[in-house]
Amino acid sequence: MNQDIYVIIEHLQGQVADISYITLAAARDLAQETGGKVLGVLLGQNAQELASTLAADSILYADHPALAEFTSDAYQKTVASLIGENEPRAVLFGNTSIGADVASVLSARLSLPLVSSCVKTSGGKLTSQICGGKIMAESELAETTTLITVIPGGYKPESGQSETAPEVILFDAPALDDLRVTLKGYIEPEAGDVDISKESILIAIGRGIQTEDNIELAEELAKFLGGTVCSSRPIVDQGWLPTSRLVGKSGQTVKPKLYLALGISGAPEHVEGMAESEVIVAVNMDPNAPIFDIATYGVEFDFFDLIDPLLEQVEEAKEG
Amino acid sequence: MAKIVAIVKMVPDLVEELEINEAGTGLDRDWLRLIINEFDNHAIEQAILLKERDAGEVTVIAPDAEGVEDMLFTTAAKGADRMIKLAGDLEEGANNHALARAFAEAAKPYQPDLILTGVQANDDLDGPVGPLVAEYLGMPYVGYISGVTIEGNKAIVRKEYPGGLIGEMEVTLPAVLGIQAGEEPPRYVAISKVRQMMKTAEIDEQEISELNPNGGVIAKRMYLPEAAKRAEMIEGDEEEIAAKLVAIFKKAGAL
Numbered sequence: 001m002n003q004d005i006y007v008i009i010e011h012l013q014g015q016v017a018d019i020s021y022i023t024l025a026a027a028r029d030l031a032q033e034t035g036g037k038v039l040g041v042l043l044g045q046n047a048q049e050l051a052s053t054l055a056a057d058s059i060l061y062a063d064h065p066a067l068a069e070f071t072s073d074a075y076q077k078t079v080a081s082l083i084g085e086n087e088p089r090a091v092l093f094g095n096t097s098i099g100a101d102v103a104s105v106l107s108a109r110l111s112l113p114l115v116s117s118c119v120k121t122s123g124g125k126l127t128s129q130i131c132g133g134k135i136m137a138e139s140e141l142a143e144t145t146t147l148i149t150v151i152p153g154g155y156k157p158e159s160g161q162s163e164t165a166p167e168v169i170l171f172d173a174p175a176l177d178d179l180r181v182t183l184k185g186y187i188e189p190e191a192g193d194v195d196i197s198k199e200s201i202l203i204a205i206g207r208g209i210q211t212e213d214n215i216e217l218a219e220e221l222a223k224f225l226g227g228t229v230c231s232s233r234p235i236v237d238q239g240w241l242p243t244s245r246l247v248g249k250s251g252q253t254v255k256p257k258l259y260l261a262l263g264i265s266g267a268p269e270h271v272e273g274m275a276e277s278e279v280i281v282a283v284n285m286d287p288n289a290p291i292f293d294i295a296t297y298g299v300e301f302d303f304f305d306l307i308d309p310l311l312e313q314v315e316e317a318k319e320g
Numbered sequence: 321m322a323k324i325v326a327i328v329k330m331v332p333d334l335v336e337e338l339e340i341n342e343a344g345t346g347l348d349r350d351w352l353r354l355i356i357n358e359f360d361n362h363a364i365e366q367a368i369l370l371k372e373r374d375a376g377e378v379t380v381i382a383p384d385a386e387g388v389e390d391m392l393f394t395t396a397a398k399g400a401d402r403m404i405k406l407a408g409d410l411e412e413g414a415n416n417h418a419l420a421r422a423f424a425e426a427a428k429p430y431q432p433d434l435i436l437t438g439v440q441a442n443d444d445l446d447g448p449v450g451p452l453v454a455e456y457l458g459m460p461y462v463g464y465i466s467g468v469t470i471e472g473n474k475a476i477v478r479k480e481y482p483g484g485l486i487g488e489m490e491v492t493l494p495a496v497l498g499i500q501a502g503e504e505p506p507r508y509v510a511i512s513k514v515r516q517m518m519k520t521a522e523i524d525e526q527e528i529s530e531l532n533p534n535g536g537v538i539a540k541r542m543y544l545p546e547a548a549k550r551a552e553m554i555e556g557d558e559e560e561i562a563a564k565l566v567a568i569f570k571k572a573g574a575l
């Protein structure tokens with residue numbers, strides 16, 4: 001085993017994902033402890049140029065038609081053979097639709113330990129965030145190659161970007177026939193009536209709103225504040241709002257001037273989509289809700305006791 | 321006729337206050353209130369939808385935990401055909417590598433065409449359970465799924481990417497899918513129907529032969545987050561809070 005840290009680079013439709021820059025930054029932190037290099041692992045077809053912005057010591061690149069777009073089977077096979085040959089100290093993945101499909105399978109296939117949902121890797125400590133952001137867990141690199149999935153929150157994407165393109169080293173993908181998973185095509189999201197990523201005032205509702213009818217209350221508030229209603233995932237999964245209004249990991253990333261979070265707990269998957277908002281106001285009954293850790297202002301209160309006086313006073317202020 | 325297995329587990333209810341055990345290495349399980357992992361609940365819904373659409377048989381497997389029987393009877397009321405509770409040395413919980421080996425062993429005899437499970441659970445520290453089960457059974461795995469159609473020996477699935485982008489994938493069966501959301505929200509069943517199931521349906525209890533946690537990490541320390549910066553809390557009664565919020569909205573340019 002060597003002391004190098006590998007990062008599996010994610011890209012979709014010709015674009016490197018932000019999580020990969022974040023993961024490169026986490027890898028750099030870890031490499032400082034182990035004394036090894038940071039190597040990006042890029043899989044694709046004619047995708048070598050995607051290496052140019054990556055802050056890594058070098059990029060290992062495999063070019064193959066079956067790797068043109070992500071599929072779990074082809075990625076698993078390729079990364080498995082690379083790990084087997086090179087035995088790096090650790091392999092980092094995004095805890096995403098791409099990385100999570102690969103990391104756990106390889107843990108079982110190669111009998112390697114896996115640490116998931118890591119936000120920080122400083123000082124050789126792997127800090128994971130679990131239970132919707134309510135619990136932190138610390139672990140260490142194992143004696144063997146350790147697989148790690150990374151979530152946003154601990155590092156900025158800019159720290160994993162570079163002006164100077166790293167050296168690219170080609171490697172051969174293993175035989176990739178008889179694949180059990182293939183991509184038929186992409187389905188683009190339906191355009192919504194508004195683009196919430198461009199709105200400057202957002203009223204966000206979560207499961208705390210309880211019923212579909214109560215969305216009206218948020219709509220009314222939004223009207224007075226000149227804002228738009230958006231939401232966490234459970235609201236969209238219920239079919240109460242369209243996917244175009246979803247904020248977070250599987251939805252939009254927003255940076256409004258004001259983000260008012262009503263009955264949202266602040267799970268990491270939500271927070272990654274709104275943490276960069278200028279002013280965050282959170283209303284939640286639970287004093288331990290993780291949303292209070294990233295909000296500018298917090299209100300520990302029952303939304304339903306607050307909404308009427310709030311609507312009244314906001315209306316007055318508007319007219320006054 | 322598709323044979324579908326849904327793999328589910330109980331997880332900490334995050335609405336409750338969570339506490340750390342005395343050793344500082346895990347959750348204090350004495351006071352933990354458990355609920356079904358919400359993504360597993362979506363997996364159950366997807367399994368029942370497939371059964372209703374294409375005919376089939378749904379087996380639900382869950383490790384023993386407080387509340388697991390009520391949960392299993394609820395799935396029976398929704399339309400599951402067989403419920404299995406895995407019993408073993410589970411008081412202190414088990415990591416996902418150990419659970420996945422047990423799930424794989426329990427699922428195998430049913431020769432499932434499709435295994436559905438939640439894409440993740442809030443207490444996963446060693447990765448989600450689905451891909452581990454897939455690999456232990458030698459099946460392909462695809463996660464982040466929000467739609468499944470069975471066509472012969474293949475499943476056509478909708479895999480979610482950020483921003484609402486969907487990758488339509490073809491997966492050779494048998495396979496394991498990590499469900500993000502079912503095609504419909506999890507259905508509601510009346511308590512009376514669940515009670516009826518408690519009287520008529522049976523839960524098959526199976527002993528886990530070995531809980532082997534290899535591959536999972538051991539947390540050296542667990543703690544509640546020490547927020548670097550916490551929100552400035554706004555105090556008062558509802559009128560006072562509303563007034564302070566109006567001032568904040570004005571400053572932010574919303575009024």
Ligand SMILES: Cc1cc2nc3c(=O)[nH]c(=O)nc-3n(C[C@H](O)[C@H](O)[C@H](O)COP(=O)(O)OP(=O)(O)OC[C@H]3O[C@@H](n4cnc5c(N)ncnc54)[C@H](O)[C@@H]3O)c2cc1C
Nearest residue numbers: 206207208232233248249250251263264265270285286303
């Ligand atoms: C792969 C994946 C991707 C995901 N992507 C996203 C995503 O893009 N966006 C997203 O949001 N989630 C996403 N999630 C889901 C995420 O993990 C959480 O489940 C979700 O964010 C929780 O939404 P919530 O805060 O509305 O609900 P909950 O976590 O249930 O929180 C509800 C909150 O409301 C509070 N509350 C209840 N009643 C009241 C009241 N009367 N007054 C005030 N407060 C009240 C409660 O205290 C609680 O904190 C994803 C999950 C996975 C697995």
